Amino acid sequence: MTAATTSTSIHVSVGDVAATLALVAVAAGVSFWRRAELEEDIAIAVFRSFIQLTAIGYVITFIFDQDSLWLVAALIAIMVLFGAFTARRRARRVPDAFWPLLIALAVAGGATLGLVVALGVFNAQPRYLVPVGGMVVGNSMTAAAVALNRLGDEVAAHAREIEATLALGATSTQAAAPIVRRSLRSGMIALVDSTKTTGLIFFPGTMVGMLLAGAAPTDAVRLQLILLWTLLGSVALAGLIAITLAYRNFFTPAHQLREQPEP
Amino acid sequence: MLFELERVTMERDGKTVLQDVTASLPRGASCIAGPSGSGKSTLLRLLNRLADPAEGVVSYQGSDVRERDPLELRREVCLVPQLPALLEGTVEDNVVFAASLAGRDADVARLLDLAGLDASFAPRDADRLSVGEQQRAMLARALALEPRVLLLDEPTSALDEAARGAVEATLLHLRERVSVSTVLVTHDLAQARRMADWVVRLDEGHVVAQGPVREHLIA
Numbered sequence: 236m237t238a239a240t241t242s243t244s245i246h247v248s249v250g251d252v253a254a255t256l257a258l259v260a261v262a263a264g265v266s267f268w269r270r271a272e273l274e275e276d277i278a279i280a281v282f283r284s285f286i287q288l289t290a291i292g293y294v295i296t297f298i299f300d301q302d303s304l305w306l307v308a309a310l311i312a313i314m315v316l317f318g319a320f321t322a323r324r325r326a327r328r329v330p331d332a333f334w335p336l337l338i339a340l341a342v343a344g345g346a347t348l349g350l351v352v353a354l355g356v357f358n359a360q361p362r363y364l365v366p367v368g369g370m371v372v373g374n375s376m377t378a379a380a381v382a383l384n385r386l387g388d389e390v391a392a393h394a395r396e397i398e399a400t401l402a403l404g405a406t407s408t409q410a411a412a413p414i415v416r417r418s419l420r421s422g423m424i425a426l427v428d429s430t431k432t433t434g435l436i437f438f439p440g441t442m443v444g445m446l447l448a449g450a451a452p453t454d455a456v457r458l459q460l461i462l463l464w465t466l467l468g469s470v471a472l473a474g475l476i477a478i479t480l481a482y483r484n485f486f487t488p489a490h491q492l493r494e495q496p497e498p
Numbered sequence: 499m500l501f502e503l504e505r506v507t508m509e510r511d512g513k514t515v516l517q518d519v520t521a522s523l524p525r526g527a528s529c530i531a532g533p534s535g536s537g538k539s540t541l542l543r544l545l546n547r548l549a550d551p552a553e554g555v556v557s558y559q560g561s562d563v564r565e566r567d568p569l570e571l572r573r574e575v576c577l578v579p580q581l582p583a584l585l586e587g588t589v590e591d592n593v594v595f596a597a598s599l600a601g602r603d604a605d606v607a608r609l610l611d612l613a614g615l616d617a618s619f620a621p622r623d624a625d626r627l628s629v630g631e632q633q634r635a636m637l638a639r640a641l642a643l644e645p646r647v648l649l650l651d652e653p654t655s656a657l658d659e660a661a662r663g664a665v666e667a668t669l670l671h672l673r674e675r676v677s678v679s680t681v682l683v684t685h686d687l688a689q690a691r692r693m694a695d696w697v698v699r700l701d702e703g704h705v706v707a708q709g710p711v712r713e714h715l716i717a
Contacts, residue, residue: 396584397585399584403640491547
């Protein structure tokens with residue numbers, strides 16, 4: 236890939252980072268002034284982001300130094316595992332949501348990275364696979380969580396229609412088809428919309444990062460397009476797999492709608 | 499007997515809804531009558547395996563329903579739910595969908611006529627019909643399967659008196675035109691007398707009486 240030719244680097248000091256705490260103070264001040272009661276959450280968010288990003292920074296440095304694809308695979312596996320746990324919390328109404336989410340994130344992450352390497356978009360090197368893998372798993376997690384959250388809500392809201400369709404002798408797949416369609420759409424729509432408006436209403440993170448690092452705007456744009464389009468594929472895969480595996484958990488093998496647990 | 503229930507117990511949301519129910523329903527027009535919460539609708543759902551009992555056996559034409567393919571059973575023993583629950587799309591879409599499940603082509607105009615709707619309802623959006631019209635569209639959709647048995651769960655409970663009378667007339671007329679047995683769930687004993695020849699009366703999950711309507715539901 237040409238990505239190697241677009242890389243540049245800038246030095247960011249701890250002092251630069253610390254200076255941006257002034258904007259955090261603005262956020263806390265707004266919360267305090269308007270009694271939004273978010274000061275504590277803002278403090279926790281700032282602390283956690285510092286600890287988590289610093290830690291992952293050291294981990295990535297170690298993986299880059301080792302230049303081992305096994306370590307990349309291990310890191311992505313951990314991301315997939317934590318992603319599935321995190322997404323499950325948002326899909327409480329879906330019975331046994333963990334395994335569909337785990338499989339969805341693993342397949343979406345593996346297939347997407349495999350494809351971009353096979354197409355020659357990125358080299359199979361840690362410096363490409365780690366950041367791209369992180370974006371793919373993160374966006375896939377969000378999409379799968381939103382899709383399953385919607386799926387649980389849809390089944391609860393439309394249990395009557397689902398059972399009425401089953402009562403005609405429809406399979407659980409046929410009875411769930413409308414809610415599966417709506418749930419998949421929910422999972423994908425945020426990224427589709429942001430892809431539509433990118434460059435007009437907002438500049439996406441990768442492009443901003445590259446511009447700040449001094450890359451040529453055309454390179455920044457091309458890399459951003461690669462990532463956006465890659466993410467579209469991975470988000471669609473993750474949503475589809477998560478929903479396809481999860482909706483079955485609402486039904487018995489005899490195509491009966493199970494009693495719905497309290498959320 | 500068309501259906502037989504032998505020592506059936508059913509729980510829902512952790513509560514016992516049917517307790518040791520033994521009952522029979524013959525061919526023709528039957529009804530399950532009782533007050534709200536007596537387990538009528540739960541019993542109806544057992545007849546075409548929308549649910550299975552915790553204990554006991556439900557038989558259809560002499561064989562345990564669990565030995566039947568549930569999808570084939572539901573196309574033969576079709577349940578029309580209490581409140582309308584049509585799919586997105588037109589009335590015709592709904593009827594054609596049901597017919598396709600049974601591998602049939604739908605004569606939409608005839609099916610609507612059987613359900614008491616004229617053909618002009620076919621292209622209408624199902625969401626925009628009145629409750630009574632939706633109930634009839636549900637009936638037309640069920641008839642598209644050409645079922646042997648129709649399970650009708652309080653088909654008039656959401657209707658005013660005039661609409662209720664019209665739906666009752668449609669159902670009575672239907673049995674003259676189509677060879678189909680019906681099992682009607684109702685809390686209204688007068689309706690049970692008008693609509694059925696055989697009654698199973700439930701109260702708090704127990705069978706309190708069963709037999710010919712003329713013997714058990716004296717006006």
